[in-house]
Amino acid sequence: MTPTLPRRPLIVDTTLREGEQFAAAHFSPEQKLRLARALDAFGVEYLEHTSPVASPGSERDLRALVGLGLSARVVTHVRCHEDDVRRALDCGADGVNLLFGTSAVLREASHGRSVEGLLADALAAIRLAQNAGVEVRFSCEDAFRTETADLLRVYTAVDACGVDRVGVADTVGVATPREVERLVGTVRAAVRCDIEFHGHNDGGCAVANAAAAFEAGATHLNVTVLGIGERNGIAPLSGLIARLYLSNPALVGAYDLAALPALDALVAEMVGVNIPFNACITGETAFTHKAGLHTNAVLREPRAYEALDPGVFGRERHLLSGSRLTGRHAVAHRAAGLGVHLSPADLRRLTAQVKAAADAGALADAELDALILAFAGTLPAPTALASNA
Ligand SMILES: CC(=O)SCCNC(=O)CCNC(=O)[C@H](O)C(C)(C)COP(=O)(O)OP(=O)(O)OC[C@H]1O[C@@H](n2cnc3c(N)ncnc32)[C@H](O)[C@@H]1OP(=O)(O)O
Ligand SMILES: O=C(O)CCC(=O)C(=O)O
Ligand SMILES: [Zn+2]
Structure with a gap:
């Protein structure tokens, strides 16, 4: 029927x-x-x-x-x-x-x-x-x-x-x-x-x-x-x-x-106006996640903090990982995208560095990436810069 x-x-x-x-x-x-x-x-x-x-x-x-x-x-x-x-x-x-x-x-x-x-x-x-x-x-x-x-x-x-x-x-x-x-x-x-x-x-x-x-x-x-x-x-x-x-x-x-x-x-x-930042669906940050608790959960399951699926509305999800509110999971995800895979201890150190740097203002994605790569460069091979493939 x-x-x-x-x-x-x-x-x-x-x-x-x-x-x-x-x-x-x-x-x-x-x-x-x-x-x-x-x-x-x-x-x-x-x-x-x-x-x-x-x-x-x-x-x-x-x-x-x-x-x-x-x-x-x-x-x-x-x-x-x-x-x-x-x-x-x-x-x-x-x-x-x-x-x-x-x-x-x-x-x-x-x-x-x-x-x-x-x-x-x-x-x-x-x-x-x-x-x-x-x-x-x-x-x-x-x-x-x-x-x-x-x-x-x-x-x-x-x-x-x-x-x-x-x-x-x-x-x-x-x-x-x-x-x-x-x-x-x-x-x-x-x-x-x-x-x-x-x-x-x-x-x-x-x-x-x-x-x-x-x-x-x-x-x-x-x-x-x-x-x-x-x-x-x-x-x-x-x-x-x-x-x-x-x-x-x-x-x-x-x-x-x-x-x-x-x-x-x-x-x-x-x-001659901007789309309001808080507009439902179309606001610039409508699908941006920032706080560590949120990004951690969203990485596992977007529905944890998303009532609407951005893909349905022609939008993309964005994780802001370079703020002082970030967490290990967000930083690890960003690092992995650059081919950097870290031990739990190194990840804690890197996250602490990101937070300290971001106390002066959130890092743009490019700044965060530079910090991650610089951190990786201080590590003994093969931890740093593993293949991204
Ligand atoms: C809540 C809303 O948004 S309602 C929609 C509002 N939309 C508009 O106003 C459209 C754009 N308006 C206009 O271009 C003009 O106001 C016009 C052409 C409609 C009328 O212009 P004017 O004749 O110069 O009158 P003005 O706008 O100063 O005053 C409103 C006139 O409409 C009359 N009027 C008001 N509501 C209504 C109505 N629902 N039905 C009939 N007449 C009405 C008033 O009595 C007044 O006429 P009066 O002076 O003879 O008593
Ligand atoms: O015609 C209507 O129903 C609405 C008119 C209007 O714009 C209003 O009342 O705010
Ligand atoms: Zn109206």
Whole structure:
């Protein structure tokens, strides 16, 4: 019997919308298309682009994106404004991601509508898009600071109107995973349509919240490459992939996981930042082991200190053996790579020398190698410089 595949989330990559709201981002038309192709090749199911009403260039770029004919569905993020929806439809997008701020603070500060007022505009925009036959998502911006009764009123009304999906947005990154689980679970029980989750990282919970949303029934999760977005951004693609993979590799089996480092590097270059050192999977040191206790165990069994296999993600493991935190096993391994095989006593002496030298700062691999070879040169043959073959 074929094993049943687990329910898996669909990824809505919004680097070309939320990501463009990152302070340092400004994608040229060529960059947008290059990035879209790379994300499509990676396997994301949706690409969200900025509203075509944002600027003439935004409209031009959306049309070009639609024209690529990618496997990913191209959706555009539009206000509940009939003119905005018409323009999105005219550009040929596969869907519209409609939104309205529903919290008291956004109703007051962003658009000045009551719940009844925003719902009337939302339903008009939804029907307009539905009549054109495109996919329709309606999202409550700032859902976590919205009265639950107001939220349910809006969600049930748009669900009854037949939207494909409702969005639950943690717009200012205030939610905890438990709160996400509770709210998405409540929405799951109230609507028949799919549920999308969009979570900001102000409180450092963006990836955990996206995972919690999925566990509570969300079907679509928003990410951007590197997590770029307004303020400090949203859930990063690599972070979400790491989290889902750890829960069950089959959840992300549809994606070209080994392409993640190149994707992150591409966006980092486009927006002029480095990949954060602590980025899941793609951070420079994500698979580097340093402390002696760690390197000793990793040399025997990488899983001892690795939750993720770097090879799955196009990365390599690296052992930092030249720091003062190193241990005999790491030094012996490095020495063996140079063809130097040492007695236990000599290994202790060499390790002590490495630690003493590294007290002034970790030795680079080349410096460590030089020290090992110099040490070996002091030893009587045949211990030193045995054949490396
Ligand atoms: C949390 C998020 O990230 S939401 C997505 C944010 N994305 C963007 O803002 C896209 C880029 N934005 C833009 O290019 C511009 O803001 C535009 C073209 C959309 C609108 O520009 P302007 O007409 O000059 O208005 P401005 O941005 O100053 O103010 C927002 C307007 O949208 C209205 N508005 C806010 N939210 C919504 C909504 N969900 N649906 C309909 N109208 C809305 C406001 O009421 C206000 O209009 P008003 O002055 O007539 O009351
Ligand atoms: O449309 C959405 O669901 C999200 C909009 C947004 O960027 C946000 O609320 O932070
Ligand atoms: Zn956002």
